[in-house]
Amino acid sequence: MANALNVKPTRMELSNLKESLDVAERGHKLLKDKQDELMRQFIDLIKENNELRKQVEEELSGALQNFVLASSTMNDAFVDELVAIPTQEATLEIHRKNVMSVTVPEMQFHYSEEKEDKEKDLSYGYLNTSSELDESLNVMNAVLPNLLKLSEIEKTCQLMADEIESTRRRVNALEHRMIPDHQETIKYIEMKLEEDERASITRMMKVKDMGEEE
Template identity: 40%
Template sequence: MEKLNVNPNRMELAELKSKLAVAKQGHELLKGKQDELVHRFVDMVRESKDLRARLTEQFSDLYQQFALVGAELSPDFLEEAFLSSGNSANITGSEASIMGVRVPQFDFLLPKDEISYPYSFSYTNSELDASLRKCHRMMQDIIHLAELEKSCELLANEIEKIRRRVNALEFMTIPQLQESIRYIQMRLDENERGNLVRLIKVKNKIKK
């Protein structure tokens, strides 16, 4: 590793040793943060994958239910029935922090626990009611999946940024500082040996 451009003196040596200590401490902290973020990321990816698989299966069942409904009721009636909604809902967004990473949080709020149907029961069948109840139950999971997948994206970006910083410290900054410290120490040792040799020669001349 190429050393830094430094002057071989004790003041420079002390400054480089201080920088090396800070670099090692920063590397340790960043590595710990990276490991924890990776752990959180893996857990969230696993949860997201399971939730997506469950929703995919539910959507498949829901499609089949609506197909049955469409076979018994006219498309015009269904379109008219769904033009007006019997429920209103609110989605509020906020933020949470995961190891300093700001991730979204969504809250899906319904004014009523029970779904209300925007049509008369006299002209529909039970399959349509069951389909709407399934949609009602799925909404919370759909919003949570969006929250998870966006959080995974943000965590992945942060992990990549930290990885680059950790690698820069581990493979460039710290080795350069260590090489520079070795160089200065070697030069100082050489100067001390040279001074010692000169002192011995002077002492020998004085004795003669």
């Protein structure tokens, strides 16, 4: 429910309130457009996130099944020794980008290449290992970029959801509180000024009548 603001019913206040109302209405439109665009991008990201998550989970599930199967036929200490030494150094770069005034992460994953053997992916030979272990490690290595992309999208969704909620509160405050209160106050001041103007005209007419009688 709109409430009139506690201001003096003067023409100066009326002018100030009309300017403030104009700013509030323009701000409301901009925020509403921003909210709609954020929602559109958020929904697109959610769809992309669901598809990528399904793909990553399927790949990891198959890789883990192969790894468990391979581990069941091999000595645990031997398996630990096989994967203890990495063949490549991995680096993660996190940049920031602005999406509708929301600062979101942009991640890049890099492998350092070995000078002696750039095509070497595993730190062991194939002689004493099973094909399931080889396949599982290859899949896990290949799925890392998508896994990183998934974490980037999910963090972006979280940040955009927070911004959508913040924007929604501001839109509602303008739409249901500030703008109606200003409109109600402007209406009240205009009615008060019209009433004062009618009273002033009535007084002037009475003074004129009294002057004519004298």
